[in-house]
Every structure is written in structure tokens, then in C-alpha cells.
Amino acid sequence: MRLYQLDSYATRFQARVERAWTDEKGHYAVLSQTLFYPESGGQPADRGVLRGPFGEVQVLHAYEEEKAFGDVVHVLSAPVPEGVEVEGEIDWPRRFRHMQRHTAQHLLSQALLRAGGYHTVAVSLDSPVCTVDIEEEAEEAGVLKAEALANFAVYADYPVEAFYVSEEELAHYPLRRPPKVRGKVRLVRIGDFDLAACGGTHLKTSAQAGPIKVLKWERYKGGTRVYFTAGWEALEDYHAKHALLARLALAFSTNPLELEKPIRKLQEELYALKGENQALKEALVKALLARALEEGALLVPDPVLGELAKALLAWGEKTFLLVSPEGRFALLGPRRQEVLERLRALGAKGGGKEVVQGALPKERVVEALGLLS
DSSP, X not given: OBGGGTOTTOOEEEEEEEEEEEETTEEEEEESSBOOOXXXXXXXXXXXXXXXXXXXXXXXXXXXXXXXXXXXXXEESSOOOTTOEEEEEEOHHHHHHHHHHHHHHHHHHHHHHHHHOOOEEEEEOXXXXXXXXXXXXXXXXXXXXXXXXXXXXXXTTOBEEEEEEOGGGGGGSOOSSOOSOOSSEEEEEETTTEEEEXXXXXXXXXXXXXXXXXXXXXXXXXXXXXXXXXXXXXXHHHHXXXXXXXXXXXHHTSOGGGTHHHHHXXXXXXXXHHHHHHHHHHHXXXXXXXXXXXXXXXXXXXXXXXXXXXXXXXXXXXXXXXEOTTSEEEEESTTHHHHHHHHHHTTOEEEOSSEEEEEOOGGGHHHHHGGGO
């Protein structure tokens, strides 16, 4: 029996170990009844502990042996004997966050449908940033309206209830999407806002799911993927971002909501400096080019070593060795393989085709520059 479908807020239960086994991957048990939700429908599995005459073992994961109606298999940290009575306890803070994510997803999926006619085709609730995939390409106005509708449903404090109907009765219920199971179907109703077939765990009221915050959305497989966070995790996300904005505002001596102006100014200054730097590098390459053509081997500032080597490719009949004070080098020309072997004798490493690039010990730079003489 799946006790979590009867009471999502229960945290402890009694059961008997009906089956237990171990293989090369781990330890497993099937219980006579369980509160542990098995991973399915985009919702992660519960974790917790089992206690009994064997002591205490961790429940690391839970999954369905067969989809929808199979036994719940508990993945354990250590083996347990068959036939013993156990007490199970789920990790309640983890479960509550999962229920917030799941109930918020129901609200957001219904809101997306109402706001833009967007139909949910898949969900993922396995991290604080959850996703809803819709089959249509969403517009910004529709997504923002859906976020507002979902939060209105939070503030409405709708009751959340689960009940079962037969497959024949389904036609009398305006479901958000067709059920994926046959036979007896579990429906979850959130006031008069949403009604969907679902086997997961949910909150008692819609108010406990809030706030719901859409973080972003993007094109995905011909439709749209909407990213959101909810409940405690939305508040934690807000706290982290608020703290970051406060630190940045302090650094720029401004109000957090006015940070764009100094950041934009800083970007403009950076772009200007990058332009000046590029102009200086081009002038330096031009000045060094004449010396390199005359001397062949040249000590070159590291930032322009690569660009100077590219400029020298036009003089393919001559061999050039450029070395920076840090030990980086560029070698090109008809004698490059011969000179490379000499560089390797000095401890150099590197390779390449037209331009051989690499590095050698700093203390061997002067010796290296004498290899072309």
C-alpha cells in the first residue's frame, strides 16, 4: 500500500519487510506498505531511514518495480532481513520541498494553459530550479501572465484534494490533460482552478506552494521550456540574489535597483580600453616586425607573440624564433623542425604545423635566442 497517497503529511509508518535482496549494485527491500514516494512523474524519490532489530539503515532511493502499479523498491545503505517489522521515517524537509515544487507545477501548468493556451507535455522537479515543457512556442506576455495567474491561485488558498474515479467516469471531469494510466485513476483537484490525474504528493492548500517565480524560458524541441522555482526555494533564491545585489550596490556606492547605470558605464570604459589595447598591440607588432625580419630570433612580449608569428608567415623563406620572457615561444619557417629539436634539448615542449608553439624553462630563454645564430 502506498501510504503517501492517503496522507502526504505523514512522516512515520510501520511495515513488514516482504522481500529483501542484494546484488552487485546495492541492497533492496519491498515493504508491506510505505510512505516513501518512488521517483516518477518528474518528482524525485523520498529518502529517509528504516529502523528495526538490525538497527538503522538509510533509504537512499525508491523506485517502482513496474510503472504505476508495481511494488515500491527501497534502495538501502545496508541489507535488511525478510519478514522483520520495521519503522520507516521519511526526510520531511525534503518531502515538503518536493510537495511545494509539485503543487506549484500543477498551478503553473494550469496558468500556462489559461494564459496562452500552452499545453504541458513534460516536467522535471528534481532540483530547486524546476522545468515545465510546453508544446507551443510561448510569448513573453503569455508566460508573465501565467506567472501572475499561478500566484493569484496561491493567494486564493484553494484546498488541494485527491480522490479516485473509474476510467468510465473520467469523461465527467474536465481534466487539464488526459491521464497516462488506465483503470482506477487518482485525480488531484486544486479548488476550482486545476484538475489533473496524478499519483504524486501534494500540499493541503495552494497557499503553501508560494511564491512561484518564473526564472526564464527558452525554445525547446519545437516548443518552450519554462524554468521556475517555488516555495521555500523561491525565497532562498530571492535571498541569495538580494544579498548579491546589496554587495554590488555597496561596491558601486549606489542603490541595488540602480546598478545598471554604473555597470553600463563600466562596460563602456572596458570596451574603450579593449580598443586602445588592440590598437597598441597592432602598433607594437608593426614595430617588432621589422626587427624580427632583420634578426630572425627575437625576445617578444607575451601578449603579441602569436600575432607577430602570424604576420611573419608571409616571409616563408626565412626561419623565425620568437620567445617571450615567460618562456613561451613561436617557431616558423623552413628550419623549424631542426630548431625545435634544439629547443627540446633545452627542455622545451610544444608542437604545431606552420607555427610550432610551446614553452621552455625561463632560465633557458637567452640560450634559445642564440639557436638561430
